[in-house]
Amino acid sequence: MAEVKGRNRRSVQTRRRIIDAAHKLFVAKGYAGTTFQDVADAADVSVPTVYFHYGTKSGLLKQVIDVASAGDDEPVALLDRPWFAELKRANDPAVLIRRWVEASATILDRVAPVLAVVHSARGDAEMEAQWTRNSEERRIAHGTFVQIMAESGTLRPDLTERQATDITVGLLSPDLFLVLTRECGWTTTQWETWTAAQLAHNLLPPAQAPAS
Template sequence: MTGSVKRSKPDSAAGEDPRGAPTGRRLTRAEQARATRRRIIAAATEQFIAHGYGATLLDQVAERAGVAVQTVYFHFGNKRTLLKQALDVAAVGDDEPIPLLERPWLRQLQQETDPRRIIQLWLATSRTIVERVAPLMRVVRGATGTDTELAAQWDTNQHQTRTAHAVLAQLLANRDALKPGMDIDQARDIAFVIANVETYLQLSDVCGWTLDQWQERTGVILTAALLSPDRHP
């Protein structure tokens, strides 16, 4: 534990939109509930990163969020679900019900014709996601040895990330950019192993790589590993 816990501003039925910005109008119940969930997730993210999964207490999360602990249980049920929801928000950057692979960044990739540029744009988005998600993934990884449900959550996240990298492989294959003899499944797995958040954590925590170094060097590695020699210098 580090320092005392300060109480955040309590729930308000007026004056804020769900993102916490002043509106000058009374919020609907749905907007109030959404604003409350956002504050709880933000408080939980802070506590999980600061103290780890086991040492984070829901009453402290509630205090940070300015709500009763019963409100935390009402919205999330338990600490594992709260961590999962925090990860989901971190992955996409908000709580809008729009899957990551249905967002504008992917449409930009689909319009790109240069395979090297596709890899660069993919990693630019990956960097943004990794920057948000990596601190919480450290929390999950640290608890996998003692919590079977969090171990399953880690595995689920890995499988989802592997599946997502099939999109990159398909984009490159559609442009006849993959190395001769390399199929989409092979390209997906190579990209997943090289560019997923677990690899980033190893390079960051063990090797001391910065995010800038990770993005640049991973781009070089992916280009060399995936693209046909005639598609890159």
């Protein structure tokens, strides 16, 4: 039993080294420029080991995105994590928005640079599928946030949940995050402050939106 646990622990550590190496390489060299040999060398494993765990380069990139989104490789969905349960208990809608933006910033710091790699390779059919899948997952997550606001009666009455989700998806998109933090030189904290203010202005009734 101890031997099996030891093997499992080593396997987890190997996968994490591969994912860490692949994340850095994809961001630095792009999708086409990163090879399994590069990843194997950086992770100090053999190429067959990378193939064994992930099969294809697109499969490896998908796992890199999943781990970057969640912050770890535990098999727990993003919306089933403790921080989300805590977020749902926020009574003040402005606090709920701020916490959602803060959580999104933490995720975008990790995942937006990798999604930029997917975006740049969208002529590839597998990358197109990856981009579509990730877009759908982001919409589901932001839609869940909007649903919480709607069920608590804090959403602006002239907005449908779909419209509110559209606004949230747009303001918290990885594209806009990268434009402001990379091209414009904003800090993540500046992005959080601006995005929270914009969300509150657009989603809350005027009487509930905090003063700018």
